[in-house]
Each structure stands twice: as C-alpha cells, then as structure tokens.
Amino acid sequence: MRDFAIMMGSAPVWRSWEHVLHSVRTGEPAFDHVYGVPVFEHYARDPEAAAVGVAGLHSRSVAENDAVVAAVDLGDARTLLDVGGGRGSLVRAFLAAHPHLRATLFDLAHVVRDGEEDERLSLVAGDFFAAVPGAHDVVVLKKVLHDWPDEQVTTILRGCAADLPGDGRVLVVENLVTPGNTPSFAKWLDLLMLVYAGGRERTEADFRALLAEAGLALRRVVPTATGISVLEATHA
Template identity: 45%
Template sequence: MTPPDGHRPAAPAPRGQGERVPDEKPEDAASRLLEMHDRLIHSRALQTAAELGIGDLLADGPRTAADLAAATSTRPDALYRLLRLLGACGVLTETEPGGPFALTPSGGPLRSDHPFSVRSTLAFGGVIATAFNAWTHSLRTGEASFPEVFGAPFFDYLEDRPEHGALFNAAMEEMSRPVVSAVVGCYDFAAARRIVDVGGGNGTLMSAVLRTAPEAHGIILDAPHVVGAARGKIRDSGLEERCTVVGGDFFQKVPEGGDLYLLKWILHDWPDDRATAILRGCRQAMAEDGRVVLVETVVPPGDTPHPSKTMDLSILALLGGLERTEEQFASLLADAGLRLRRVVSTPSPFSLIEAESV
C-alpha cells in the first residue's frame, strides 16, 4: 500500500537486472520472482498501448478513457484499466481520479514523432510475444518457434505480410537510432573507400557512416522487398551519389571488392552454419586487405546482467539465432577463414568486432 506521503517502499531489485541481495529473506525472494513474472503484464500493456496509438492520441493533451476508447474502438471500462496500470508504471498519469490521462515524460517515446520513439518496437513486441506461445518448442529443439505459430519462417512471413514487415523495419530503425552514433563514434571509417552494409535494412547505419567517411562509396544489400526504404533514406540524406542500394540474398551473393563489410545485427539472426555461410561470402567478395566489422552485442560471462541475454531468447524464438560470446565470435570467424583482430566496445550495448582474412 502506498504510504500517505506518496512514497512507495523501494521494490526489491529483480535478479539479473540489478543488485544482488546476499541475505535475502525467503519471502522477499518469492515476492521478487512474482514481480519479475508480472512484467509480462506490463509489457503486454505497453504493446497494446503502442498498437492502439495511445501516445499519438495524447500528443495534444490529456484525454479521458471514454474519449480514447471511442478513438480506438475499445470498451471505456476495459481501456481505463489498461491506462490505470500504465499510470501506475509512470508512463501515463491520471490527472485526477477517473479524469483524463496524460503522457508523462517517461511515456513520451510512445509517440511516433518523439526523437527516440519506440512505438513500432513495442507494437512489434506483440508479434514476438505470440512467437513465445510456442517457446517450449525452441527449448526442446533449439529451433525457432515462430514458424510453429505463424506457419512460415520469420523473414518469409514479413515479406508476405507487408504491414508487419514495415513495422519490423520501423522497429529496426528505432532500435538503431540511439546505437548508430555510439558505433560510428568508436571506429575510424575514414580510410575506407568501398563500404558494403550487408543486411543494411533501411540505411540508417550507412547514412551515418558515409558522413564520417567522405571519400567512401557505400553499397547497401538487403532483401528486395526491404530496399525501397533504404533508397528513400539515402535520398533523404542527400547521399544518392555516394551510395548504391542493391536487392538480393546475402546467402547467394555479396557485392564484391569492398574494403569494409559491415554486418549490424545480422549474424545474431542465424545459427552457426548459416552465419558462417554469410561470413564466407563476405570473405570471398572482399578486396585484399579488406575487413569485416560485425556490430553485435557480446554476451558477457557468468551472471553479469546484459541486454544480450534477453535478446538471446527472443532471437531463438524468432529465428533460431543466438547472441554470442567473444569466444563464439572468434570461432565463427575462424570457420569462415577470418581472424578476429579486436573487439571495440561502445557506450551502447553493441560492440564492433573487427576481422580480417587469415
């Protein structure tokens, strides 16, 4: 219960997310587990709010549950309960009991026009959550559970369902936005002349890289149904003269002659045999003295909390992929005829893993 002064007692930090409690009382340990479990409801509430566009509906000021329900074809009493939970999480605030709800600064990124919007990522989270309905399949087989639920492999499904494909690409851009400047600030791209972004998505990374490497020409390779967005981004960035966008399949062919092959968040999508095939293609295509630079999270040893450990389960469920330790990256690269040169950490959860031909 909230004390009269409005201060809640500090919730015990959940294991794996914060401080450990060496002499925790057994009842506190039980509460902590239940709290961790309740986050499922919090994430479903956030996903639903993102799907309904609650952030955008509140952009111009507070609105009542009844008003928001009319705008979202939901029942006012049920929607009120969702909004109340988001109020309790600090995402919204109930401006007076039973009165209009407003976005708090913490809820701001629910808006599509927020500079660090996560609306598409949260809305796409509903798709991920559905894949988790069959997660025990992944646990038993080590394979993706997504096809069990959706009837097709992840990327095939996204191609067949353009509305989910667009949502996924928007989510990738949202997740890249805060990471790209950290990545670009930690590696010297200026010496490169021909940079290939393998699976470059909508071109967010390449646009930032080309700005720091004025002598370089860029090539973005991605699936044919994705490259339209990359072309638009490159055009909007005024980089059309310096960047080619190619639709293709990185398992079949990677553009040749690059001195730098960037792969951001590509290898984590794939189990080792498929990831090695992509790397071999890069090694065969690259110029003498070329480099491969992976942008991935590196799983730290032991119990150290790290976002890679959450993503690892998601990517298993979606694609049968995995987040890797430094040793696993070194071994994967070696299998493709590449040698790990160095791992550069960044202020983000991502590291740059630089490799060269053996």
C-alpha cells in the same frame, strides 16, 4: 523506443513468446511453429507485418548508430558495404561522418526501397546466402549474424570474405554475451532470437571461431556505450 515497443507487442513477436515452451522443448524457433515459415519469409509475404518489423529495428538502430560510427576507424577505406543493412540508417551515418566514402546498402528486395539512392549510396537487393556484392574495403554486418545458427553464419561470412580486398575489413556489430551468470541485455536478446528467428547471441570466443571458419581473423573488439560491440576482422 516507440517503434521497437510496437514491434515487441506485434503478433509475430508476441505469438513467438506465447509458444516459448516449443522452443525450450525442441530448440527450434517458436515463430516457425506458429507461422509455418521462418520469420524473413513471413515478412516477405506480409508487407504490413514487415513494415512494423523494419520500423522497429530501424528505431533501435538509430539509437546505436552514432556510437557504432564513432567506434570505427575507417582509415583509408573508400567503399563500405552494409550487409542486411535494413533501411540504411547506419550506412547513412557512416556517409555523413566520412565525406570521401561511398557505400552500398544490401538487403532483401522487400526491405531495400527504390528511389533512395544518390551518387554516394547504391542500393542492391538480394539474398546473402546466394551472393554478397563484391569488392568493398569494409563490410559491415550489424545484428545480422544473431538471426542465424552457426552453419548459416559461416555461409554469410564466407560470402563477405570472398571478394574482400587483401587489406579489407569485416565489421561484425553485435551485443556480446558476457561470461558468468550476470544479467545482461544480450542474454534476453538471446532468448528472443531463439523463439523468433532461430538465431542466438554469442560470446567473443564464439565469433572468433565462426570468423576463422570463414578464413577471417578477429583483430579487435571495440565496446560502445550502447552495449553493442564492434568486432573487427581481416583475412587470416
């Protein structure tokens, strides 16, 4: 939790909470109000802040990856694409568990680092609002959709569905908001997404509807011991 704790106490997160009232009044991210640009644009311009953010998310991922890999039956899949995969710890966990698999890690240019590819892992830098690398049997989106409002989520999902083979799968990995007024990590994360990224956490029904907008059908939901769930979708 060390790097995640450092990230939570770093200026971009801390100052967003400081201005939570702005978000409550407007529904807009406090981050943009404080910094004048959305969070990922800020990180692209400030490598020091970006390094803290990327390390924080990486450390959370490391704690979740094994449970996510164990929750997924890859079947005959030979290729996997991790969209917004950050430093690539999840994609490497999939590769370690499935020796026949090849994978592509896709993220913004300042996140994807040169020199970390090998014969089974390709790195691609780009913008998922422009295009997503095509033709992979399985496309994974872990904690990516929660950064964005519904309209952008639909755009990202359509990009992922565009070149998905007929029997391909999209795996959305997120903390699901459970019904009722009971405490849950996803509800706290929902507030963080509001102040910091302008996104939100969602219920299973929310994801089912967003996937349908992109021509995808939610086939099953696999909860994991870490609290994060894997939502599996195919072409509708």
